[in-house]
Amino acid sequence: MNAPVELTLAAPEPFAHLCDAIEKTRLPPAQASQLPGELYCSKQVAQLEKDRIFLHTWLCIGREEQIPNPGDYFTQSIAGEPFIVSRDDNGNVSAFLNMCLHRGVPVASGHGNARGFRCPYHAWNYDIKGNLRAAPYMGKSTMTSTEGYRLKPIQLQLWRGWIFISFNDNPLGFTEFIEPYERELWWFRTEQCRSAEKVVLEVNCNWKLLVENLIDIYHVPVIHKTSFGSFLKTDRNAIEFELLPRGGWIYEQEARPHSKDGEPLFPILPWLEGMSSSTSIKAGIFPNLNLSLRADSLRMWQVWPVAVDKTEIHLYSLFPYAVFERPDFQTRYEEYKDFIVHAITDEDGPMVVELQKAVNSRFYKPGQMSHLEGAVHHLMNYYLDAMGAPA
Structure with a gap:
């Protein structure tokens, strides 16, 4: 006899017990109440904010002038997700995750000017655009070449001197957003x-x-x-x-x-x-x-x-x-x-x-x-x- 299937239920939305309070915030301004207090102190809400807001929409993360020259870069972390913004030799600005493709260790910190990035754990090397250039002692693995390997790109747009990124692979079009x-x-x-x-x-x-x-x-x-x-x-x-x-x-x-x-x-x-x-x-x-x-x-x-x-x-x-x-x-x-x-x-x-x-x-x-x-x-x-x- 087959063992019974164990059902895994998704965690309930944090709003289920707050419907009455939220309904009052939804009223017209002259009748409305402030948001329920739980939305400011719940870890479950914070995780949902990460998924539905900070990893979903466009975010302004800095100024172009922070990286004026080829090779300039800065690092930052949003909701626990680390990334690098850099300017390449052609003057193009790009963003990518600051996580080595091997074990996920950050390959850069702070800000500065560099020709590329080197993972401090196993010395995997990346160029200024995040392309993998060297992975020592990987010759006996199925990874026969570094070709095609790159730190995960992040959507990036420039607007009036500001840098916007989105972790979402398919965000709202930036033109429509802005x-x-x-x-x-x-x-x-x-x-x-x-x-x-x-x-x-x-x-x-x-x-x-x-x-x-x-x-x-x-x-x-x-x-x-x-x-x-x-x-x-x-x-x-x-x-x-x-x-x-x-x-x-x-x-x-x-x-x-x-x-x-x-x-x-x-x-x-x-x-x-x-x-x-x-x-x-x-x-x-x-x-x-x-x-x-x-x-x-x-x-x-x-x-x-x-x-x-x-x-x-x-x-x-x-x-x-x-x-x-x-x-x-x-x-x-x-x-x-x-x-x-x-x-x-x-x-x-x-x-x-x-x-x-x-x-x-x-x-x-x-x-x-x-x-x-x-x-x-x-x-x-x-x-x-x-x-x-x-x-």
């Missing part, structure tokens, strides 16, 4: 700028809490009342969010530049000549890219999950090329950076850590949303769509 932002974000002429530096900060909270915080205009005059909160000139009730496809958003307001006294530290951006020094535009590309324009500068934030309750912020401050020639640039930039980093580490940072503690509580109950959280509501609902939550 079209709403190409149309609406002409203000952000980042291809005419370069970054002063990349600042990396770590915060002990779930990545979504930081993304939501960067969109939220409700908290600005409260938490940031001693910094840039007083610079906001537009009545918050008058701000209108333009909601873009796939969780994107953009809005304009009047707000003074980011400096201690609210006065420009740098010349007005050339393409804004004749406009008010209070020009301010913010925008977001799902899942984790936030763009901010003031009259004299641009800022881009990437928010990366490290663990369920740990997140990295990658902050790029961009200026037109000519600004870097000013003799006082470095002094002014340090003042600018200190102002921005202070707002994160001393003002936003402690608050999002408290938010993480709140969502971890068994007594946490999602509260009513404000009409000022319209973009947050839009992002939350697209997040639920991407995760396959009930509509």
